[in-house]
Amino acid sequence: MPTLAERILGAPAGECVDRAIDVAYAHDGTGVLALQTFRTIGKPLARPGRMRLLFDHIVPANNSETATLQAELRRFAHESGVPLCDVGEGICHQVMGEGGVRPGEVVIGADSHTCTLGAFGAFATGVGATDMAAIWATGETWLRVPETTKISLSGELGGGAEAKDLALAYVSRLGMDGATYRALEFRGEGAATLSMAGRLTCSNLAIEAGAKTGLFYADRTTCEYLAGFGVEASPQTVEDADYADEHDIDLGAVEPLVAVPHRVDSARPVDRVAGTAIDQVFVGTCTNGRLEDLERFAAAIKGRRVRVRTVVIPASRRVLAGAIRSGALEAIVEAGCTVGPPGCGPCLGMHLGVLGEGEVCLSTANRNFRNRMGVGGEVYLASVGTAAASSLAGEIAPPEGAA
Amino acid sequence: MRLAGRAIRLPPDIDTDMIIAGRYLRTKDRSVWAARAFEDLDPTLAGRLRGAVIAAGPNFGCGSSREQAAVALREAGVVAVVAPSFARIFYRNAINLGLPIAEAELDCEDGDPVEVDLEAGLVRAGDRPPVPIAPLSPRMRAILGAGGLVELLKGTA
CATH class of the missing domain: 3.40.1060.10 (Aconitase, Domain 2)
Incomplete structure (x- = not known):
């Protein structure tokens, strides 16, 4: 019997297939290069209704250079009819996951974390800008059916x-x-x-x-x-x-874990790094910026005061609105956290919480590569519960409920 | 396609943040990416990439999908990248841009002359015996042969 990947792509592992795309999306980071390449190809947009542009990486723009690049992409969206989720709507993978993807679909995103949407039983995978430009021009792409x-x-x-x-x-x-x-x-x-x-x-x-x-x-x-x-x-x-x-x-x-700098595959039990000094806690991203995450964080810190700089960024406008309605946001703000606008925040080291030389961050994101969140900064990756306990302790600490 | 250059050895798991840091992405000026390539690994490396064959450890190009990583290497004049394995998005990006890459277990020292013969499927460093390159799929050969995906698509009116 076929694996789920083979079933969706309709061919056995190892074969290359050409597939029409059900949904393809790019963001303000990869979209600029994709647009440049698309214009070089010089063909019309194949299936604008299947395409999406979402601004999430640097929102709102941090300087006039970024703003100018975003303006060009925005203009393209308006002229070509590609639906645009502009500044404030949220992280592409989160927004697409709010009803934009169905089981069994082929979903291509110009971002490596497109794999997130595989959670819906869709074949969702990331590509670079040239592949995205080719999809804009042809409405399809080729895929090697993967082993599983x-x-x-x-x-x-x-x-x-x-x-x-x-x-x-x-x-x-x-x-x-x-x-x-x-x-x-x-x-x-x-x-x-x-x-x-x-x-x-x-x-x-x-x-x-x-x-x-x-x-x-x-x-x-x-x-x-x-x-x-x-x-x-x-x-x-x-x-x-x-x-x-x-x-x-x-x-x-499975026990509460922390991935230490600078590898994601370096997870160890939180006890082994408990007490590590930190300068910042970051809660958010396409990994852990959902309403369930914000509510979990809020429940853990409600009525208390964080002891370290804590940045909380909802993954989407819908998450932000939900957190306002549920009272989670009030608890987060009153505990002394800083709340940023929906988007990727400091995960990619561009704005809203970049680390200084020698600073350490406990983050709920997905990458702790060297210099990722700022030159000379170090990133530990952990769960929302561990983030909450660490915010309250002012150092890495095990989450509530840990043995 | 036969290519030759001097080896620059790099460790395993070089991620795309390391090839070109996020802080240099917000521009359309490709020379910035070439000039800043590998800055966080070794700031002198960018100046030595022209004519080089990068001989990396496994999992080269892991992490972010940023195509600027492959563009940076091409613009900097890298002749080819050889590694036992590549992260798949980087691999696709490189082929799409016409940057030759070869999956092979290459044993070499910094500065060794390296010959990459993509047709014969062999790569050789200095006087050492040649080692096989994992064959590219026909699809990838067609893209690389056309000089990249854009050129291939322009050819199909």
Whole structure:
């Protein structure tokens, strides 16, 4: 039987297929280069209705050079009819995941974390600017059908562990290139216990193990989530398939983890780094900036005061509005955190919380590469609960509920 | 396609942030990317890339999809990149831009003359025996042969 990737792409692993794109999107970072290349190709836009542009990487613009580049892209969107999610709408992967992607679709994004949307049972993968320009010109792309690494999940998360800890655990087990050219398939009874937000977090880190996408089979949770956005979907049948590699993870045994500088696959139990001095905590990004994350963070710090600079950035306008309605935002602001506008924030080291030389950040994001958040800065990656405990302690600390 | 250059060895898991840092991305001036390539790894490296064959460790180009990484190497005059494995988005980007890359286990020292023969599927450093290059798919050969995806698409009116 075929893997989910083979089923969606309609061919066995190893074959190259040309596929019409169901949805393709680029952001203010990759869109500029894609537009330049698209104009060099000199063909008309093939299927504008399938394309999206979303501004998230540096929003609002941090200087006039960025603003000018964004203005050019904005003009292109208005002239060509490509729907634009402008400044303030949120991170592309989050916004697309708010009803913009259905199970079984082929979704291409000009950003490496497009794999996030594999959580809906869609073949979602990232490409560079030239591939995106070619998609604008032809409406299709070619894909090599990947082999699949199966990750069987059993049990249920507990002991203060979150989907983020599961993600750090599998990336560390596979290694930074352990799934290169492959798809990941998360399945088993444990997968069903994860919320949609948790699945998105889990799929988000697939690229950190080199994978093309991180797939969950659409089930009742997926369909109920999509129904909330007025999108109809059916569950995907789960069948046995031929896998290139298989791993078992007992969610009950996953403990709160921290990936230390400068590798994502360096996760260790939070106890081993507890007490590490930090200068900043950052909660947000396409990994952990969803409403569930903000509410979890707010619940942990409500009525208390953070002891270290803490930046909280909702992943989308919808998340921000939800956090206002639920009172999470009030708790976050009153605890002394700084809230930024929906977008990627300081994750890519451009604005809104860049680190200084020698500064250390505990972040809920997905990359801790050298100098990523600022030259000479160091990044530790962890869950929202660990971020909250660390904000309150002023140093890296285990989350509430940890053994 | 036969290419020759001097080897510059690089460690495993070179990410695209390391090839070109995020702080240099917001421009359309490609010379900036070439001038700032590998700045956080070794600020002197960019000046030595012209005519070089990068001989890297596994998983070259991991991380961000930023195509500016592959553009930077091409603009800086890198002849080819050889590594035991590449992160897949970087791999696609390089082929799409016509930057020759070769998956091979190349044993060499800094400064060794390296010959990359993509047709024969062999790469050789100095006097060492040649080692095989993992074959490119026909699709990738066609893109690389056309000089990149843009040129290939322009050819199909």
